[in-house]
Amino acid sequence: MNGGTGPEEPDFPAVTAARLDSLDRLDAAVTTCRACPRLVAWREDVARVKRRAYQDWDYWARPVPGFGPPDAPLAIVGLAPAAHGGNRTGRMFTGDPSGDVLYAALHAVGLASRPTATHRGDGLEPYGVRITAPVHCAPPANRPTPAERDTCRPWLARELTLLQPALQAVVVLGGFAWQALLPVLRQAGWELPRPRPAFGHGTQSTLRHTESGRELHLLGCFHPSQRNTFTGRLTPAMLRDVLARGAGLAGL
Template sequence: MQTIKFLNRKITRCKKCPRLSLYIREVAKNKVRRFQNETYYGKPLSGFGDVNAKLLIVGLAPAAHGGNRTGRMFTGDSSGDWVAKVMHRHGFASIPTSQTRGDGLILKNAYITAAVRCAPPQNKPTREEMDTCFDYLKQEKEILSNVTVVLCLGKIAYDATCKLFSVKPQKFGHNKLFKYDAIKILTSYHPSKQNTQTGRLTWRQWSNVFATAKKLTQ
């Protein structure tokens, strides 16, 4: 536990990517109207959850007015709502909502992280930024030694995970399972509004992928 705490402190102090470091600070200063009275976190985000977990969930990056505001990934926005609700339904989370860092959410047998730790402009990190941030994912992999299944939310998360385990990426799709000697990789569309409000990702599809993850980690 001390090791993950040390890594998380290092992540929150990171300023290796000038564009991202400047962007998250600017977003924290120039808030959107609906959050004008809130104090934004405005720093890189570490992962969170059960350090003994078998399931590792990898996202793309924090949301500018979600995780970058609240200080926790998948917290305070619609994507976080979808994640918390489905994880609670399948026994991975203590409560069905994810609103603030102090809301009492505890993950069970699951750990959440991301390929990139700062919210990128237009949700599009550069290749150099992804490569720079990759070392943090590598360090998490070493610490989270019980992980047997990685659930990738979106193609960028999937590509980063394949790189992490030195396996060749296959064609990305929803609820696909790739089995390797060292790990099982499960893929899902990201629960962004772009996917959930257009019907590309339905609640049933979303729930099914977590049902698969549950079976694989039992």
């Protein structure tokens, strides 16, 4: 599948992602990646030490793939899995405070089958939504390096390419994700406006695909981090409003 490039090699994501023709195959390949030594060491160390509340858990401790149907018209792009959230449960925004806020809002606007996300196989089903991130491994201090972001970029670019026939809108959670996503969208064939749209809560921009001519609506939203929700910078009502706008633009 990877033409001799092993999962530990820096070019593994770029070489492998380009050859995959389905999201199932992409998700499976993502979970094998070991291209960023710092992230591999961190995610596995967290899984060994564990948090006291999760001592009985068998941590996922691998890259976390995207979550949602392959024909989703709406995508949500975050930053990276949390050390004791997605890195523990193996699913995006599952098992951490940010995910608690996000899934409650998704359920409230009719985009998820239940308001809580606790583990893989908990029965939660997203409705027309694919949830992913530009970095698939939990980073120390929630801060991937630019090199780690760039190494991981081909996974997201291929994911967006495979979603492209149905994708109509993307809600981007936070400034890091916004800045990381723009070059990925360009790589996946979307033409960026000039000047490039700046991140802001409620920001909206429309892109056009260079081959298909399809439009893609890009919406900015503050990240549902504990800092943002505790300070009131992002309220549940604000998050629900952006998600509902995204759903409307996606025809959901």
